[in-house]
Amino acid sequence: MSGIFLKTAHEVYFIYRGYRMLCRTVGLIIVLNICSANYGQDIQYAWQIIDTLCSEQFKGRGFVKNGDKKTAALIRTIFRENGLEPLTENYYQPFQIAVNTFPKSIELVLGNRPLVPGRDFVISPSSPSFKGTFKLYAIRAEDLIHQVAPDSLQVPDGSESCILIDNRHNDELDANARDLLSGIITRLQNSLATNIAGIVELTSEKLSWGISTDISLRPYIKVNYPADPDTLENIFIDLKNRFRKKYTTKNVAGYIRGTECPDSFIVFTAHYDHLGQMGADTYFPGANDNASGVAMLLYLSRYFQQNPPRISIAFVSFSAEEIGLVGSFHFVNHAPFDLRKIKFLVNFDLVGTGSEGIKAVNGTIYPDEFQLLKEINDEFNFLPEVSERSATCISDHCPFDYKGVPGFYIYTTGDSPDYHSIFDRPEALSMAGFEGLATLIIQFVNYF
Ligand SMILES: [Zn+2]
Structure with a gap:
């Protein structure tokens, strides 16, 4: 490719057309060589990273028991292994956050049934410490x-009572009521x-x-358990929060120097943090x-x-x-x-599925680049579908958007993985689009 940076996507596209013609002319064997979906990379490498990051020792990559710091250290080690130079001092960029955490065990007994955290109930993330046996006052949603x-x-014996909102038939509520x-x-x-005293x-x-x-005044506990609210009189709750006013966490940043234009950058991003622990x-x-996104980053x-790029x-x-x-x-x-x-x-966030393809947030904002992405895929069928979305501030591309940095946020589609739940586990991922997406992105960034 030309050593001059191509300023407009029109030029990109022009060169790209030339590339397509070359592919066709030279013949199928070379096309298969250049455009093969694998590049000798190994999907097992990505699986290993995902399995490791999801293992017990990283504690859900949150702000309890140094889950975040262990993860940052692992990513730095792999950055070094993969020959990246530090972009910040020691690859780290520390900053402080305020965060409500739950390092200690949480108990909940509804009626006389002990419930399992994460599976049967979740507490609101802003919950304060809360302990005792409370009367329940049921009210339909x-x-x-x-x-x-x-x-x-108002309920009788207020400070000793929780309301129990019966929302078992929430599918019957319309969007406005919800x-x-x-x-x-x-x-x-x-x-x-x-x-x-509290809300259940x-x-x-x-x-x-x-x-x-931050922390709210009273707790809110959401229970998904087959129970009849009319037969429930009491709830026992024991939960302790630990509010961290100034908790230091860090971004990890490295780069591979370009062989021709080291002063221009393609940037790949993926957040490594997750929700951490809800109880011990x-x-x-x-x-x-x-x-999945971190695996993509390390794979690339x-x-x-x-x-070398x-x-x-x-x-x-x-x-x-x-x-x-906050990190981005x-x-x-x-x-x-x-x-x-x-x-x-x-930016990669949620790329562990892909049976249907990918969506590119900002595809409508950068139509030329999106067209390029789509045409490469149409040519080589890396993914079943490449579709676009407008701008939306839902992941780490957004702070860059606000600074005028062009980019996409890409996630895979298809399957229906659990979101922010204890069931978002490696065994639930198909990884159907992972290698296809990696290969598509490698081809795509070659045009810059
Ligand atoms: Zn995410």
């Missing part, structure tokens, strides 16, 4: 929505006007967890979210070590994405090089 002043709900209910629950967690919701929805940067015995493995770094390629793995893209915002505001040197960025 529909009735709570239609209360005149739900935020000032929004109303979740707004009421959020406000009830902090309302000074109600006398309830019985749901038939899949349980998913999150992470919070329950951690969230985060296989798809985002051990190994490829480019063996096949023409322009520099940076590899950045962020922490604290799950609490609101920190990175763009304390960038180790001028962000204007970035020719294109690709």
Whole structure:
């Protein structure tokens, strides 16, 4: 390819057309050689990384028992193994966050049944410490929505009572009613006007967890367990939070120097953090979210070590994405090089499926680059489908968007993996699109 950076996608496309003609002319054997989906890489390498990151020792890559720090250290070791030079001092970029954590064991007995954290219930990530046996006052979700002043709900023996919201038939609520209910629950967690001690919701929805940067006044526990609210009189809860006001975590950043234009960059990103632990015995493995993205980052770094790129390629793995893209915002505001040197960025988050293909967020914002991506795929059929989405601030590409750095956020589609649940495990991933996506991206960045 030309040593001059191609400023417009039109030029990219022009060269690309030439490349396609060459492929056709030279013949099938060479096409298969150049465009083979494997490049001698080994999907087992990606599996090994995912299995390791999801193993017990990394504790769900959160902010309990140094899960984040162990993960950052492992990524740095692999960066070094793969010949990356540090982009920041010692490859690390530390920063501080506030985060609510739950390192100690959590107990919950509903009626007289002890329930299993993660499987039968989740606590709200902003929950404070809470302990005791509480009376339950059942209320149907529909009735709570239609209360005149739900935020000032009063029950007998308030400080000894929790409300039990019967939302087992949440599939019967329309979207508007669901929004109303979740707004009421959020406000009830902090309302000074109600006398309830805590909130328990019985749901038939899949349980998913999150992470919070603050603490609410009272806890909210979501239970998915076959129980009849009319027969439930008591709940026993024992949970302890540990709020970390200034917890230091870090991004990990390295690069491979370009052979011709070392001062221009392609940037690959993937967050390594996940939700960590909910109690001493329950951690969230985060296989798809985002051990898969880190595996892609490391897989690509190994490829480019063996096949030195023409322009520099940076590899950045962020922490604290799950609490609101904190690591990537920190990175763009304390960038180790001028962000204007970035020719294109690709962020990977949730790339462990792919039976249907991929979606490129920002595909509509950068139509020429998207067209290039799609045409390469149409030519070689790496993936069943490459489709686009408009801009949306849901992953680490977003802080770069705000700085005007062009890029896509790519995730795989198909299958229906569990999201933010204890069941987001390696064995649930198909990895159907992983190698196809890696190969497509390798081809794509060759045009910059
Ligand atoms: Zn994610």
